[in-house]
Amino acid sequence: MSSQLVNLNVGHGNRKIIEAIKDQAEKLAYMGPGYAVDVRSELAHKVIEKAPANMAKVYFTLSGSESNENAIKIAKMVTGRYKIFSRYRSYHGASFGAANLSGEPRRYTCEPGIPGFVKFFDPYIYREGIEFKSEEDASKYYIAKLREQLIYEGTEFVAAIFLETITGSNGVIIPPKGYLKGIRDLCDEFGIIMVCDEVMTGWGRTGEWFACNHWKVEPDIITFAKGSTCGYVPLGGVIVNKKIAEYFDDNVLSCGLTYNAHPISCAAGCATLEVYDDENLIQNSRDMGKILGEELEKIKAKHPSVGDVRYIGLFSVVELVKDKSTREAFVPYGKDPDKIMGKLNGLLKEKGFSTYTHENCIIIAPPLIIKEDELKEALGMLDEVLNFADEYILK
Ligand SMILES: Cc1ncc(COP(=O)(O)O)c(C=O)c1O
Numbered sequence: 001m002s003s004q005l006v007n008l009n010v011g012h013g014n015r016k017i018i019e020a021i022k023d024q025a026e027k028l029a030y031m032g033p034g035y036a037v038d039v040r041s042e043l044a045h046k047v048i049e050k051a052p053a054n055m056a057k058v059y060f061t062l063s064g065s066e067s068n069e070n071a072i073k074i075a076k077m078v079t080g081r082y083k084i085f086s087r088y089r090s091y092h093g094a095s096f097g098a099a100n101l102s103g104e105p106r107r108y109t110c111e112p113g114i115p116g117f118v119k120f121f122d123p124y125i126y127r128e129g130i131e132f133k134s135e136e137d138a139s140k141y142y143i144a145k146l147r148e149q150l151i152y153e154g155t156e157f158v159a160a161i162f163l164e165t166i167t168g169s170n171g172v173i174i175p176p177k178g179y180l181k182g183i184r185d186l187c188d189e190f191g192i193i194m195v196c197d198e199v200m201t202g203w204g205r206t207g208e209w210f211a212c213n214h215w216k217v218e219p220d221i222i223t224f225a226k227g228s229t230c231g232y233v234p235l236g237g238v239i240v241n242k243k244i245a246e247y248f249d250d251n252v253l254s255c256g257l258t259y260n261a262h263p264i265s266c267a268a269g270c271a272t273l274e275v276y277d278d279e280n281l282i283q284n285s286r287d288m289g290k291i292l293g294e295e296l297e298k299i300k301a302k303h304p305s306v307g308d309v310r311y312i313g314l315f316s317v318v319e320l321v322k323d324k325s326t327r328e329a330f331v332p333y334g335k336d337p338d339k340i341m342g343k344l345n346g347l348l349k350e351k352g353f354s355t356y357t358h359e360n361c362i363i364i365a366p367p368l369i370i371k372e373d374e375l376k377e378a379l380g381m382l383d384e385v386l387n388f389a390d391e392y393i394l395k
Contacts, residue, residue: 006315030264089124090102207312
């Protein structure tokens with residue numbers, strides 16, 4: 001129910017992808033990234049076709065972290081600036097630059113961090129403690145705060161604002177209406193590059209090819225990985241808009257590793273994108289996502305321990321609380337003295353519902369091939385296990 005690490009969107013054993021990997025291994029297992037290879041070009045075309053209309057070229061990597069590393073470098077090269085903004089509640093990867101970009105505690109092992117990496121707060125309305133009149137009002141608040149912070153940091157030094165389009169492992173925090181547009185406007189005002197990390201949200205997870213489509217916002221750069229090959233072999237990428245692509249027609253793109261744009265990964269990527277189309281998986285994500293949302297609302301209404309449920313496509317979370325009215329967290333931030341979250345996860349696993357938890361949150365992100373009966377069966381397991389969460393807070 002988490003598609004492994006929110007990547008196994010098409011499930012195990014997909015013949016089309018397996019055959020594409022085997023065929024490519026027979027045909028040409030490796031060719032350095034500086035050479036043209038048919039599957040490289042083919043995949044680049046397919047990716048640009050699926051990406052927002054302003055996107056022009058893609059640079060292939062092997063992971064989400066590596067995609068973000070390269071996006072940082074590209075933003076610095078294009079702007080000649082060095083500051084990078086990203087959010088506290090975020091995860092962008094475990095390599096040094098990507099971990100510095102991340103705001104959550106997995107960053108600490110890489111600190112003291114990279115100079116010029118600045119953090120700002122996510123629009124986490126449920127935990128904000130401010131009663132906003134509307135989503136638009138909340139967005140205005142967060143954007144105004146960010147604008148002030150950018151000015152204090154010196155906008156002329158800021159190369160990029162990175163954000164997970166929808167904060168993923170830190171609690172599926174869906175941006176309020178107007179928020180992404182507000183970020184886009186700030187980037188335009190100050191000549192800053194807007195980077196959407198769609199490593200988790202890209203490739204149909206939220207019911208759109210990319211989550212930014214929900215708000216009709218076109219970032220300058222999109223980074224991706226996970227769902228592009230669904231774990232069959234490693235692949236990631238950095239998609240850039242026309243202006244950035246053209247910059248590198250005349251300037252050196254100082255990036256590159258031995259295995260970038262690996263032919264076997266590219267062949268798997270081509271096959272995977274075809275599977276999304278052949279099996280109508282983006283639509284399934286929307287259709288099953290609707291049922292998921294309805295079922296989660298019922299679960300929220302029934303269980304005193306469920307404070308909030310957030311969902312979009314097949315990307316969702318159950319946030320547990322001690323008290324619905326005060327929204328007091330189920331376990332104190334960063335602490336879980338009774339290891340209750342681990343126990344709940346264990347109980348779910350015993351029933352056959354495999355996922356992971358983060359702080360007070362249970363992530364629910366099933367494969368995009370899931371069917372209605374499977375989804376309802378799994379949510380029945382969740383419903384049962386949440387009785388233990390209720391008992392824990394009521395005891
Ligand atoms: C939003 C986001 N960005 C980046 C990464 C890092 O990707 P990888 O583990 O492939 O390096 C992840 C991984 O979970 C992620 O969720």
